[in-house]
Amino acid sequence: xxxxxxxxxxxxxxxxxxxxxxxxxxxxxxxxxxxxxxxxxxxxxxxxxxxxxxxxxxxxxxxxxxxxxxxxxxxxxxxxxxxxxxxxxxxxxxxxxxxxxxxxxxxxxxxxxxxxxxxxxxxxxxxxxxxxxxxxxxxxxxxxxxxxxxxxxxxxxxxxxxxxxxxxxxxxxxxxxxxxxxxxxxxxxxxxxxxxxxxxxxxxxxxxxxxxxxxxxxxxxxxxxxxxxxxxxxxxxxxxxxxxxxxxxxxxxxxxxxxxxxxxxxxxxxxxxxxxxxxxxxxxxxxxxxxxxxxxxxxxxxxxxxxxxxxxxxxxxxxxxxxxxxxxxxxxxxxxxxxxxxxxxxxxxxxxxxxxxxxxxxxxxxxxxxxxxxxxxxxxxxxxxxxxxxxxxxxxxxxxxxxxxxxxxxxxxxxxxxxxxxxxxxxxxxxxxxxxxxxxxxxxxxxxxxxxxxxxxxxxxxxxxxxxxxxxxxxxxxxxxxxxxxxxxxxxxxxxxxxxxxxxxxxxxxxx
Ligand code: SF4
Numbered sequence: 001x002x003x004x005x006x007x008x009x010x011x012x013x014x015x016x017x018x019x020x021x022x023x024x025x026x027x028x029x030x031x032x033x034x035x036x037x038x039x040x041x042x043x044x045x046x047x048x049x050x051x052x053x054x055x056x057x058x059x060x061x062x063x064x065x066x067x068x069x070x071x072x073x074x075x076x077x078x079x080x081x082x083x084x085x086x087x088x089x090x091x092x093x094x095x096x097x098x099x100x101x102x103x104x105x106x107x108x109x110x111x112x113x114x115x116x117x118x119x120x121x122x123x124x125x126x127x128x129x130x131x132x133x134x135x136x137x138x139x140x141x142x143x144x145x146x147x148x149x150x151x152x153x154x155x156x157x158x159x160x161x162x163x164x165x166x167x168x169x170x171x172x173x174x175x176x177x178x179x180x181x182x183x184x185x186x187x188x189x190x191x192x193x194x195x196x197x198x199x200x201x202x203x204x205x206x207x208x209x210x211x212x213x214x215x216x217x218x219x220x221x222x223x224x225x226x227x228x229x230x231x232x233x234x235x236x237x238x239x240x241x242x243x244x245x246x247x248x249x250x251x252x253x254x255x256x257x258x259x260x261x262x263x264x265x266x267x268x269x270x271x272x273x274x275x276x277x278x279x280x281x282x283x284x285x286x287x288x289x290x291x292x293x294x295x296x297x298x299x300x301x302x303x304x305x306x307x308x309x310x311x312x313x314x315x316x317x318x319x320x321x322x323x324x325x326x327x328x329x330x331x332x333x334x335x336x337x338x339x340x341x342x343x344x345x346x347x348x349x350x351x352x353x354x355x356x357x358x359x360x361x362x363x364x365x366x367x368x369x370x371x372x373x374x375x376x377x378x379x380x381x382x383x384x385x386x387x388x389x390x391x392x393x394x395x396x397x398x399x400x401x402x403x404x405x406x407x408x409x410x411x412x413x414x415x416x417x418x419x420x421x422x423x424x425x426x427x428x429x430x431x432x433x434x435x436x437x438x439x440x441x442x443x444x445x446x447x448x449x450x451x452x453x454x455x456x457x458x459x460x461x462x463x464x465x466x467x468x469x470x471x472x473x474x475x476x477x478x479x480x481x482x483x484x485x486x487x488x489x490x491x492x493x494x495x496x497x498x499x500x501x502x503x504x505x506x507x508x509x510x511x512x
Contacts, residue, residue, distance in 0.1 A: 008190040012179035022407035023498025033387040045500040049410035055183035068103040072142030102494035129163040136260040195263035234455035277385035303366030342464035346371035354378035359387035376404035417497035441466030441481030443474035
């Protein structure tokens with residue numbers, strides 16, 4: 001993979017042949033992925049879905065000592081308001097210095113659409129430098145400047161000589177892709193081109209004695225870049241750092257909540273460790289090509305089985321397999337005892353899980369391990385990384401072959417129809433679709449939350465504990481169902497939920 005020479009990264013549809021529409025069974029999806037049939041799958045009707053600019057902001061708006069310039073009409077990025085307070089708190093949990101969110105919108109008008117928005121972009125970048133003197137200015141390009149042909153890169157190249165901050169262009173125009181995860185590539189592309197390793201050569205290197213140099217090299221040989229794009233809470237980070245330190249490893253966490261200077265040293269590491277290939281393959285593969293740093297990208301450490309796999313992959317790289325086995329044995333013996341009451345409570349209960357492909361498959365394995373039956377999965381998109389994990393899921397979760405796998409971001413009408421037929425005891429999903437499932441009366445367990453722990457062994461216990469509490473009393477959602485309704489006609493619920501998906505594997509969904 002080598003896209004860093006280019007100013008703009010490719011979209012996921014082209015780079016990974018990612019699929020955004022599918023309705024069938026887990027087994028059919030696995031087979032269709034192997035046959036290469038998924039790229040052509042499409043919807044003949046579609047509701048709205050997320051835009052990559054918003055996901056880019058969610059990923060990197062937490063960067064410390066930085067200002068964001070959103071080059072767009074005023075509405076783009078308006079969702080940042082919801083993070084304004086909590087962003088600062090989550091920054092403070094990691095580092096004492098926390099300025100919170102600082103952003104400037106270029107407020108493009110209809111007049112600018114005719115005459116161009118370049119002057120406003122120039123003004124905004126200079127204002128960011130003047131008012132805040134940040135280490136980095138992140139410039140997010142939106143649909144409008146891309147459509148009217150603003151020379152964003154040309155202007156930012158000129159401005160770089162006029163400001164001290166490092167300018168990072170992020171090309172995340174929403175209209176370019178239906179796979180919102182393209183945002184991860186757009187942000188990483190900007191960071192690798194403009195921050196990673198960049199100032200290391202220019203800054204005076206500390207004088208080291210031979211002994212100090214040896215100690216420094218030894219430290220790098222045991223340093224891991226642990227990649228968090230915002231879907232790891234502080235508690236998740238602490239759990240993974242605890243496990244990695246128990247193996248004698250040093251951990252640097254990038255890119256969310258990091259400082260721009262942290263990227264200067266990002267290439268001083270022995271291994272890049274991802275918690276999700278959907279997030280990090282672009283960064284990990286480019287750092288391997290540019291700096292020769294290998295990576296671990298296979299799975300997310302959710303649930304006992306996948307935490308074990310994640311730790312074993314890391315341990316194999318450092319040749320510390322025995323230490324890892326000892327750690328796994330110690331952690332799981334105690335944990336299995338603690339999980340016994342949840343396994344008894346969840347026996348016979350069913351769940352449906354919606355979210356990112358990697359996260360839903362591993363969360364499905366965890367809930368299965370806790371005694372639940374997984375009736376269906378719904379991924380935002382599906383690509384080769386999902387296909388690898390799906391095959392492991394089919395092995396780890398017997399009986400999952402005939403269970404539903406739907407691919408779709410947003411498309412609430414499809415989800416509502418599906419849920420009305422399979423009727424799970426628990427809905428697991430992200431904000432955005434949790435509300436509509438709640439209106440159908442289902443108990444909701446959020447797939448992710450910034451204030452909770454999901455990862456590692458601690459996460460397995462916490463998930464069990466919280467699901468247990470939710471299942472004991474969900475009268476609020478039952479009341480909600482009685483007093484609200486989704487805006488779809490009864491005739492829609494009588495149809496197959498995949499009516500508007502054109503793909504080779506689609507089979508009608510049975511009602512439970
Ligand atoms: S799709 Fe385009 S116009 Fe809409 S929010 Fe995203 S960048 Fe802005």
